[in-house]
Structures are given as C-alpha cells and as structure tokens.
Amino acid sequence: MYNQALRSEKELILCEDGTHTLFSKEFNEPYHSTKDGALHESLEKHVKPAFGIKKKFEQLTILDICFGLGYNTFATLYYLKEHSLKTKVHIISPEFDEGLVRSLSTFSFPSEFDFLKPIIQTISENLFYEDEQVKIEILLGDARVSVPQIKEQIDIIYQDAFSPTHNPLLWTKEFFAEMAKISKEDTILTTYSTAASVRLGLYENGFYIFIHRAELMRYSTVASLKMLERFEYIDMELKKVRNPTARSFRDKKLI
C-alpha cells in the first residue's frame, strides 16, 4: 500500500500565501493546497473553526492526523498566542515519516512561527514537547495502529491526511469508527475534504455534517458528534436520496 522507498523524496514548494510546503513523491501530492497556502489553510480550515466552537474550554485534547510539517499543531499554538488564550492543549499526532519530523528544525517556516523555534527544535529532537500550557506527542508509526491505542478522550480532530484518492486507508468508515471510540460526546472534526464518501463515513459513525465557509478559499467540512447551531447543516439522509450510489470508503475493499 505505501511506498517507503519514495518516502524521503520531497520537493519544497512556495504556496500562494507566501508560506512553504512540500510535495510528496510517495503520495504524488503536496502537503497543503498550494493555492490556499500552508499557514492560511491550517488556520482557516482547522484551527479557527475548531477554536470558534471550543474557545471557552480550559483544556483541550487534539488529535492531529497526521503531523507532517506540523502546521496544524504550530498554527494552534500561534492562534492561542494571538488570542491570548490560556487553554491547556494536549496535541496527539500520528506520523510514520520520522525523517520528516526530525528535519523540521531546519524547515523554512513562516515568521509567524518564529516564537515556536525552541518547540520545533525540541519536537524534531525528541518527538515530544511539554510545558505548563502545551503538550505535544508524536505517535511514531502507522496511524491505523496508533489511533486505536490512544487512551485519552479527544475534543478536536484535525483530519488532514493526504487525499482519499492517494491515502484512502485514513478515510474509511472503520478508521472514523476508531476516532469515534476515543471521542467525547461533543467532539468536532475539521477536514478540507468535501467528498460525499468521506462525509458518509463520518455520518455512519454518528457525526453531524456541516459546511464551513472559510475566508478566501474553497469551503470545507466540520463534523460534530453534537448538533452545532452556527454552521450550515447538511442533511445526509437527503444527500443519500439524491446520490444513491455514494458509499463510504471501506477497509475491506482496500486491505
């Protein structure tokens, strides 16, 4: 399924928001939308909708799938600083590309992340960071193995794997079931994907589905185990009637 021989082959790309990302030869895909931009995409599709809903919480446990360049994790810390939030965050992030994480101390991150340099250095050395407010844990290895072993209960899931076309095993109904098992009753999930198969897989695991209209970019998806008031709700039963051939991704077709 995965092509480890190509894992270290990546190219640096400058996105339209002026931030850098990589192109993965293994997955034949960039780590971020080069049009939306790495930092802009992290903030608009993941961090802002998640914290818009969870801002008042004193403590949050976040599952960041997968760590990659760490933009979603670092943009979360940037958001906390910009909004002077005292929220304690525990970020748990699976990643099987150890070489990538270890290289992040020299990656060309945007100036917004300058204050994070000591944290980025520590993560690339130890795959772990902790202070009074923030704990970041990289779960090294396959997310399909590590996620079912998570003991914590998750408040927010950033679902930011490579696309279902190139990495379908991280978008199946069965993998979403593993996420639902470690979720709280009001967990929310953010993702750039608007695919019917992805939304169905979430819906079949009890998530309500919403459209998130982000600033200056294509809309994305917010899923929640509890009904949300301020988001545009999608009636998935109606979607199924209108699109009767749509199916969630399933492990058994892939493994």
Ligand SMILES: C[S@@+](CC[C@H](N)C(=O)[O-])C[C@H]1O[C@@H](n2cnc3c(N)ncnc32)[C@H](O)[C@@H]1O
């Ligand atoms: C699109 S990138 C994530 C980008 C990241 N969220 C960021 O903001 O920089 C997807 C990441 O998933 C990792 N990955 C793919 N399949 C995986 C798996 N089964 N288990 C763990 N990591 C995986 C890849 O190595 C890559 O770093």
